[in-house]
Amino acid sequence: MYVVFMLNRRVSFVNSEAGNTTSNGAGLTVFNPDKKTLQELPKFLKAHNEVDEVTLVSDDVEALWIRFCLNYFEVLSAGGMVLNSKNKVLWINRNNHWDLPKGKVEPGESLEDAAMREVSEETGIENLKITGDLATTYHTYDIDGVVHLKTTFWFSMEHKGGDTVGTPQAIEGITEVKWLGMPVPTKIWESTYGSIRIVVNAFKNRSI
Numbered sequence: 001m002y003v004v005f006m007l008n009r010r011v012s013f014v015n016s017e018a019g020n021t022t023s024n025g026a027g028l029t030v031f032n033p034d035k036k037t038l039q040e041l042p043k044f045l046k047a048h049n050e051v052d053e054v055t056l057v058s059d060d061v062e063a064l065w066i067r068f069c070l071n072y073f074e075v076l077s078a079g080g081m082v083l084n085s086k087n088k089v090l091w092i093n094r095n096n097h098w099d100l101p102k103g104k105v106e107p108g109e110s111l112e113d114a115a116m117r118e119v120s121e122e123t124g125i126e127n128l129k130i131t132g133d134l135a136t137t138y139h140t141y142d143i144d145g146v147v148h149l150k151t152t153f154w155f156s157m158e159h160k161g162g163d164t165v166g167t168p169q170a171i172e173g174i175t176e177v178k179w180l181g182m183p184v185p186t187k188i189w190e191s192t193y194g195s196i197r198i199v200v201n202a203f204k205n206r207s208i
Contacts, residue, residue: 027053072149078115093176124167137195
C-alpha cells in the first residue's frame with residue numbers, strides 16, 4: 001500500500017486483496033485506474049473539493065504506483081521528528097501551517113546527513129542524534145506547470161538539551177520554532193498536513 005497527499009487530500013494505492021476499501025468520509029474508490037485517470041487526478045481533485053479521499057484499487061499495486069510516479073518530476077527530501085530531554089517535539093510554523101523540519105537531499109548526500117542538516121538549518125537547533133527510521137511520506141505539488149512528487153524519508157532524532165531556543169529559517173517561510181509536548185495540541189494537529197500526521201502516528205506507535 002502507498003499513500004500520497006495531493007492538495008492535502010489522501011490518495012491510497014491498495015491491492016485488490018486488501019479487503020474493505022470503503023472510505024468513511026466523502027471518498028471515491030476507483031478500481032484498476034488507467035493511465036488517463038492517473039494523469040487527470042490532480043485536475044479532478046481541484047474541481048471536486050467535496051472529495052476528501054481517493055482509493056485506487058489494483059490487482060498489481062506496485063505496477064500501479066510506478067505508472068503514477070512516471071507522471072511526475074521526483075524530488076527526494078529528508079527530515080526529522082526531534083524529541084528533547086523534556087520529551088517535547090520540535091515543530092516549525094511554515095507558511096502558516098505547523099510542520100516538521102525537512103528539506104531536499106543534496107547530490108551525493110546521504111539521507112541521514114540531509115535530515116540532520118535540514119533540521120539544523122530550518123530550526124537553528126544543533127546537537128542532534130538520529131535514533132532510527134520513522135516513516136516515508138509522499139506528496140505532490142505544482143511549480144510553473146511542472147508537477148512534482150516529493151518523497152520524504154523521516155527519522156526519529158533526539159536533542160540532548162531542553163527547550164533550546166531555535167532560529168526560524170525565514171527564507172524558507174518559517175516564522176516560528178517551538179517545542180511542544182505530546183499528545184499534539186488540537187490547534188497544531190488541525191493546522192498540519194496529512195503526511196505529517198502519518199509521521200507523528202508512526203512515532204507514537206514505535207513508542208508503545
